[in-house]
Amino acid sequence: ANGAMGNALWAGVRLKDILDGAGVKPGAVQVRFTGLDQALGPEAPRFVKSLDLDHARDGEVMIAYAMNGAQLPLLNGFPLRLVVPGWFSTYWIKMLDDIEILDQPDTNFWMKTAYKIPDTPGADMKPGQTGVPMVPISKMVPRSFLTNHRSGETVAAGAPLLVRGIAFGGDCGVERVDISTDGGKTWISTELGKDEGKYGFRQWQASLTPEPGKFSVMVRCTNENGLAQPGTANWNPGGYMRNVIESTDLVAA
Amino acid sequence: ANGAMGNALWAGVRLKDILDGAGVKPGAVQVRFTGLDQALGPEAPRFVKSLDLDHARDGEVMIAYAMNGAQLPLLNGFPLRLVVPGWFSTYWIKMLDDIEILDQPDTNFWMKTAYKIPDTPGADMKPGQTGVPMVPISKMVPRSFLTNHRSGETVAAGAPLLVRGIAFGGDCGVERVDISTDGGKTWISTELGKDEGKYGFRQWQASLTPEPGKFSVMVRCTNENGLAQPGTANWNPGGYMRNVIESTDLVAA
Numbered sequence: 219a220n221g222a223m224g225n226a227l228w229a230g231v232r233l234k235d236i237l238d239g240a241g242v243k244p245g246a247v248q249v250r251f252t253g254l255d256q257a258l259g260p261e262a263p264r265f266v267k268s269l270d271l272d273h274a275r276d277g278e279v280m281i282a283y284a285m286n287g288a289q290l291p292l293l294n295g296f297p298l299r300l301v302v303p304g305w306f307s308t309y310w311i312k313m314l315d316d317i318e319i320l321d322q323p324d325t326n327f328w329m330k331t332a333y334k335i336p337d338t339p340g341a342d343m344k345p346g347q348t349g350v351p352m353v354p355i356s357k358m359v360p361r362s363f364l365t366n367h368r369s370g371e372t373v374a375a376g377a378p379l380l381v382r383g384i385a386f387g388g389d390c391g392v393e394r395v396d397i398s399t400d401g402g403k404t405w406i407s408t409e410l411g412k413d414e415g416k417y418g419f420r421q422w423q424a425s426l427t428p429e430p431g432k433f434s435v436m437v438r439c440t441n442e443n444g445l446a447q448p449g450t451a452n453w454n455p456g457g458y459m460r461n462v463i464e465s466t467d468l469v470a471a
Numbered sequence: 472a473n474g475a476m477g478n479a480l481w482a483g484v485r486l487k488d489i490l491d492g493a494g495v496k497p498g499a500v501q502v503r504f505t506g507l508d509q510a511l512g513p514e515a516p517r518f519v520k521s522l523d524l525d526h527a528r529d530g531e532v533m534i535a536y537a538m539n540g541a542q543l544p545l546l547n548g549f550p551l552r553l554v555v556p557g558w559f560s561t562y563w564i565k566m567l568d569d570i571e572i573l574d575q576p577d578t579n580f581w582m583k584t585a586y587k588i589p590d591t592p593g594a595d596m597k598p599g600q601t602g603v604p605m606v607p608i609s610k611m612v613p614r615s616f617l618t619n620h621r622s623g624e625t626v627a628a629g630a631p632l633l634v635r636g637i638a639f640g641g642d643c644g645v646e647r648v649d650i651s652t653d654g655g656k657t658w659i660s661t662e663l664g665k666d667e668g669k670y671g672f673r674q675w676q677a678s679l680t681p682e683p684g685k686f687s688v689m690v691r692c693t694n695e696n697g698l699a700q701p702g703t704a705n706w707n708p709g710g711y712m713r714n715v716i717e718s719t720d721l722v723a724a
Contacts, residue, residue: 397659400653404682404686406650407678409662425659427658
């Protein structure tokens with residue numbers, strides 16, 4: 219239900235240093251990256267993504283050769299992979315084999331047609347709605363999850379219950395993770411685990427003591443830019459940027 | 472509404488050392504303490520309380536000469552005051568001037584008639600109920616309070632709100648302080664402040680983010696013996712040992 223998420227430690231070379239070393243001429247506007255990923259059908263265009271030049275030179279975008287202290291596995295993009303911290307992984311080109319400087323904004327399929335979101339608050343629109351301006355997806359948004367209990371689980375009533383999980387801020391660090399047991403009327407802050415850097419998952423935990431009966435634990439991350447997960451889910455054709463607050467229904471007995 | 476509470480640092484001499492120094496003969500059962508407090512009416516008996524010998528010799532009961540690093544003020548019992556940690560202050564005889572060893576349990580007015588509680592769970596009985604066995608009040612029970620907001624106060628919606636207060640365990644330390652915003656259905660632990668010893672007040676705090684509307688914060692202390700404040704108030708003729716969970720009604724706007 220929640221797609222794939224990962225949290226790894228990357229080692230590599232700053233793209234900025236490579237671009238500075240190669241030299242970028244005046245008039246450059248974007249940097250295009252091509253990978254060796256092969257499409258399954260013959261019609262599909264080769265996988266190519268571009269970043270604005272300033273973003274490519276921000277000192278954070280890197281060409282990674284290692285993940286968690288080991289050489290990149292094939293499935294993770296051996297031998298080299300573009301890492302674009304805080305942005306959705308469509309930009310994280312695996313098996314990177316070409317870097318090109320563009321003097322015009324890229325209009326290839328993967329930039330102009332695919333991976334587009336409504337240019338609306340929360341990337342939200344209505345099913346069937348037309349005339350909504352679309353823009354390429356970019357920054358990730360905050361999310362959080364309760365991971366040590368499943369919905370429907372029965373727990374002990376009248377005893378402290380540890381609830382814990384993970385959160386990430388998206389394009390910046392986790393400011394706070396709050397839980398609610400009253401359906402979102404009030405939110406109570408949780409204890410945050412070790413800060414592994416602004417793009418890393420962060421653990422959170424709290425201790426609850428439930429009285430007998432059903433209860434529901436909602437968990438909400440607010441990132442360091444003050445952006446919090448929304449109470450209602452957004453909608454767009456690609457299902458992108460969905461980060462509605464998750465809820466876990468438990469029974470205390 | 473909540474009577475008088477205090478939290479002070481006492482300095483004095485262990486009663487045990489005094490009793491050991493004086494010598495206690497076989498057959499002794501209680502120790503009686505008399506203070507110089509004068510009753511307002513001529514009929515009132517002089518203020519006298521007794522402790523069982525084992526309690527008097529527990530090494531914690533003390534004769535204090537100083538409070539918070541200074542000589543005892545007159546109102547606090549100058550020059551000497553009995554300090555009985557964890558017990559209600561009816562035993563904390565001010566202006567102590569006599570210590571007597573008894574070979575029979577004390578039956579004076581302040582032990583046999585006054586300061587009695589129902590010998591029932593939570594010292595609870597019904598108004599008008601008869602035939603309830605009564606015993607002298609002894610150990611204190613856990614209590615907790617939200618102190619930085621008043622009921623009826625309006626606070627900012629959608630912004631973190633610090634709630635904090637004090638708690639005490641009664642006859643032992645504070646194990647945990649929980650708050651509830653869903654009427655006591657679920658309780659969420661708060662962060663405890665410095666542990667000043669098992670009889671000291673302990674600060675607690677939590678951060679809430681309320682959505683617009685009314686909400687209520689309940690606070691509950693559980694002591695190290697596993698005793699928690701009750702959800703409903705007890706009743707007895709003296710109003711003793713009332714430690715029902717307190718609730719603060721706020722409005723977020």
